[in-house]
Amino acid sequence: MKIEVLKENLKTNVNVIERVVGKNLSLPILSNVLMRTDESFLNLISTDLEIAIKLWVLVKVIKKGTVVVPAKFLSSFISSLPNNKITLESKEQNLYIECENIKTQIQGYNPEEFPIIPELKDAGWLEIDSKKLYNGLSQVVDIASPTQTRPEISGVYFSFLKNHIKMVATDSFRLGEKSIYLEEAIKKEYSFILPQKSAREVMGILENKEGLIKIYISSNQVLFESLFKEVKHPHIQITSRLIEGEYPNYQDIIPNKFKTHIILKRDEFLNQIKTASLFSGKVNEIKISTSKEKQEVEVFATNRDIGENKSSLPATVEGDSIEVSFNYKYIIDGILNIKSSEIIFDVSKEEGPCILRPVGDSSYTYVVMPIKSI
Amino acid sequence: MKIEVLKENLKTNVNVIERVVGKNLSLPILSNVLMRTDESFLNLISTDLEIAIKLWVLVKVIKKGTVVVPAKFLSSFISSLPNNKITLESKEQNLYIECENIKTQIQGYNPEEFPIIPELKDAGWLEIDSKKLYNGLSQVVDIASPTQTRPEISGVYFSFLKNHIKMVATDSFRLGEKSIYLEEAIKKEYSFILPQKSAREVMGILENKEGLIKIYISSNQVLFESLFKEVKHPHIQITSRLIEGEYPNYQDIIPNKFKTHIILKRDEFLNQIKTASLFSGKVNEIKISTSKEKQEVEVFATNRDIGENKSSLPATVEGDSIEVSFNYKYIIDGILNIKSSEIIFDVSKEEGPCILRPVGDSSYTYVVMPIKSI
Numbered sequence: 149m150k151i152e153v154l155k156e157n158l159k160t161n162v163n164v165i166e167r168v169v170g171k172n173l174s175l176p177i178l179s180n181v182l183m184r185t186d187e188s189f190l191n192l193i194s195t196d197l198e199i200a201i202k203l204w205v206l207v208k209v210i211k212k213g214t215v216v217v218p219a220k221f222l223s224s225f226i227s228s229l230p231n232n233k234i235t236l237e238s239k240e241q242n243l244y245i246e247c248e249n250i251k252t253q254i255q256g257y258n259p260e261e262f263p264i265i266p267e268l269k270d271a272g273w274l275e276i277d278s279k280k281l282y283n284g285l286s287q288v289v290d291i292a293s294p295t296q297t298r299p300e301i302s303g304v305y306f307s308f309l310k311n312h313i314k315m316v317a318t319d320s321f322r323l324g325e326k327s328i329y330l331e332e333a334i335k336k337e338y339s340f341i342l343p344q345k346s347a348r349e350v351m352g353i354l355e356n357k358e359g360l361i362k363i364y365i366s367s368n369q370v371l372f373e374s375l376f377k378e379v380k381h382p383h384i385q386i387t388s389r390l391i392e393g394e395y396p397n398y399q400d401i402i403p404n405k406f407k408t409h410i411i412l413k414r415d416e417f418l419n420q421i422k423t424a425s426l427f428s429g430k431v432n433e434i435k436i437s438t439s440k441e442k443q444e445v446e447v448f449a450t451n452r453d454i455g456e457n458k459s460s461l462p463a464t465v466e467g468d469s470i471e472v473s474f475n476y477k478y479i480i481d482g483i484l485n486i487k488s489s490e491i492i493f494d495v496s497k498e499e500g501p502c503i504l505r506p507v508g509d510s511s512y513t514y515v516v517m518p519i520k521s522i
Numbered sequence: 523m524k525i526e527v528l529k530e531n532l533k534t535n536v537n538v539i540e541r542v543v544g545k546n547l548s549l550p551i552l553s554n555v556l557m558r559t560d561e562s563f564l565n566l567i568s569t570d571l572e573i574a575i576k577l578w579v580l581v582k583v584i585k586k587g588t589v590v591v592p593a594k595f596l597s598s599f600i601s602s603l604p605n606n607k608i609t610l611e612s613k614e615q616n617l618y619i620e621c622e623n624i625k626t627q628i629q630g631y632n633p634e635e636f637p638i639i640p641e642l643k644d645a646g647w648l649e650i651d652s653k654k655l656y657n658g659l660s661q662v663v664d665i666a667s668p669t670q671t672r673p674e675i676s677g678v679y680f681s682f683l684k685n686h687i688k689m690v691a692t693d694s695f696r697l698g699e700k701s702i703y704l705e706e707a708i709k710k711e712y713s714f715i716l717p718q719k720s721a722r723e724v725m726g727i728l729e730n731k732e733g734l735i736k737i738y739i740s741s742n743q744v745l746f747e748s749l750f751k752e753v754k755h756p757h758i759q760i761t762s763r764l765i766e767g768e769y770p771n772y773q774d775i776i777p778n779k780f781k782t783h784i785i786l787k788r789d790e791f792l793n794q795i796k797t798a799s800l801f802s803g804k805v806n807e808i809k810i811s812t813s814k815e816k817q818e819v820e821v822f823a824t825n826r827d828i829g830e831n832k833s834s835l836p837a838t839v840e841g842d843s844i845e846v847s848f849n850y851k852y853i854i855d856g857i858l859n860i861k862s863s864e865i866i867f868d869v870s871k872e873e874g875p876c877i878l879r880p881v882g883d884s885s886y887t888y889v890v891m892p893i894k895s896i
Contacts, residue, residue, distance in 0.1 A: 218828075221800070221828065224800055225797070225800055228793065228796055228797040228800065229797065230793070242829070249833050249834045249835065250794070250797060250831065250832070250833040251831070251832050251833070252801075252829065252830065252831045252832070253829040253830050253831075254828065254829040255827065255828060255829045419602065419604070420624070422602055423599070423602040423603065423624060426595065426598055426599055426602065427626075453629065454592075454595065454628065454629060455616070455626065455627040455628040455629045456626070456627050457624065457625070457626045457627075458624070458625050458626070459623050459624040459625070460623045461623065
């Protein structure tokens with residue numbers, strides 16, 4: 149293999165490819181990147197066996213070939229080079245790099261030891277706007293909780309039905325659901341559970357990108373392929389295994405009747421919860437109460453070792469007066485997933501699930517369980 | 523005590539005061555800040571028994587008094603408040619804080635348990651420009667090495683002689699010396715060893731400040747007092763204990779005869795060393811060599827597990843050809859302490875100390891020992 153490429157171009161792409169690379173002591177080959185020429189592209193591949201990233205960089209190919217080198221090391225080294233043209237050449241297993249007055253040899257490994265990334269066969273597919281997918285994932289991904297006992301809730305649940313994609317995540321204490329409307333109806337229904345790590349990798353690659361993403365779905369794998377505006381070729385593919393199992397029938401727990409309906413200013417509510425959180429105890433307990441007469445919400449926390457904090461903020465309050473305790477972390481996460489300037493906060497019943505929603509946007513629902521009083 | 527103060531003003535000062543506060547399990551009172559009214563100021567004090575910070579904040583004093591509360595907690599709490607007027611009031615030992623619609627009680631401690639900060643008696647003093655002191659300290663402070671076996675080199679050595687203040691630090695592998703010229707000659711000679719941590723605290727407080735610093739020196743303590751332009755009153759004092767012992771007679775190890783004299787471009791040199799460092803082995807070894815004929819410096823590193831790297835950069839080379847090995851970290855530290863666009867690199871003799879200096883500025887000298895070949 150012999151190619152020429154601009155440093156910045158290679159660096160950007162090696163930074164992407166190294167994302168899934170970790171230390172794998174039992175299979176050290178996985179800490180490498182496979183580089184091979186593919187027509188006028190350099191094809192870079194990395195995998196941790198759960199996720200695989202493949203991407204294509206436009207380069208000047210002088211001689212075809214393949215080389216396998218440590219991914220993180222390559223990334224640090226490329227970053228350290230001057231912004232100029234780089235020549236990469238493989239000799240036996242090693243990679244020789246020249247840039248300006250710098251000559252380097254990096255020890256490589258046998259390309260045949262590198263795992264083969266399985267192709268998706270007979271997969272159905274659909275297209276979605278990259279920004280919508282990114283924003284939707286960002287509102288649910290952190291809620292999923294990696295757990296051994298209930299692996300099915302350790303990922304993001306995708307369901308595709310007619311004109312909607314729904315993305316859901318829960319850790320059994322709270323749940324987020326985001327619905328994305330599709331212009332064109334889907335012909336077939338699909339659903340799958342994407343591991344949280346894969347969802348984060350997909351987000352990492354979509355961030356600040358415009359264009360369409362093509363999703364190919366098979367029974368045990370999913371492939372996200374970029375069709376970004378700035379590059380004509382489909383230059384990135386992420387393949388991920390799927391989580392087996394049945395996602396819980398979550399729709400039953402989303403309440404649809406409410407005892408109290410509150411509308412609050414988002415930033416003010418967030419700040420008061422953060423301030424009160426400093427005074428919360430071991431279970432992160434803060435108390436939220438309302439009185440219909442006063443049209444305000446009171447946030448209270450106390451801790452016998454530290455002191456206590458109480459604040460009131462104006463709100464629109466309809467329905468019964470309430471006093472509910474929450475883990476402040478769950479409330480903060482919910483508020484952070486909502487970007488509207490006002491937030492709907494609905495209480496269903498004593499010790500029942502509560503709901504946070506953006507005002508003026510019914511596509512997002514955050515359900516949170518209160519702390520039960522003893 | 524009852525005072526009124528603007529949130530931003532209190533926050534800035536509490537952030538300073540919490541710098542020296544750590545967790546001290548045997549003396550928990552040290553994790554607190556003492557707040558007391560002093561005429562129309564609020565005087566804040568914190569100490570870890572090695573360093574003490576005292577500062578004065580202009581506030582509206584409604585009622586005199588003293589209160590002791592956890593410093594880091596107070597700092598987080600004040601930061602969380604809206605940008606507005608805060609009322610602080612002590613009742614018994616506790617502190618009550620009101621800001622807009624937020625009411626808080628913070629548990630306090632008995633002010634009598636708070637250690638008394640010793641006053642400097644019969645101390646000599648001198649004045650120095652705050653920026654010069656900051657910049658000088660920044661060029662040496664990180665070189666000092668906290669060591670149990672040789673406590674005298676675990677700090678920054680200050681010596682005051684006629685028109686100069688010299689600041690020196692070493693870890694026995696390398697040494698930095700900065701000389702600051704004083705317009706007005708000092709009447710008496712002083713010298714002391716300031717603990718590294720205290721030096722860093724002084725820097726933290728001087729950063730981005732303009733004005734004069736007054737240094738009071740006694741036999742076992744030193745006091746840095748700010749006379750900053752923006753506030754008329756001397757609003758900060760840092761008192762530090764001094765390290766006992768005799769500082770090594772370091773001037774003997776600074777070579778004054780050189781076998782090879784090299785002038786290099788700073789940034790280029792730094793980048794090449796950083797790139798080569800990726801290929802260095804366990805002792806961080808990189809090799810620097812010159813040939814007088816070529817007027818260039820070659821940087822080389824090799825590691826049997828990774829590969830090798832070689833780069834050459836143009837330089838002015840006078841004297842014998844050399845080949846010297848260094849711990850790359852020591853060279854990088856030296857270059858980072860020098861801000862000029864060109865660097866002098868002088869080699870005294872085979873395996874003898876080398877020197878890095880800024881071109882056009884004789885006030886700074888960085889001495890570094892090479893790695894001895896086996």
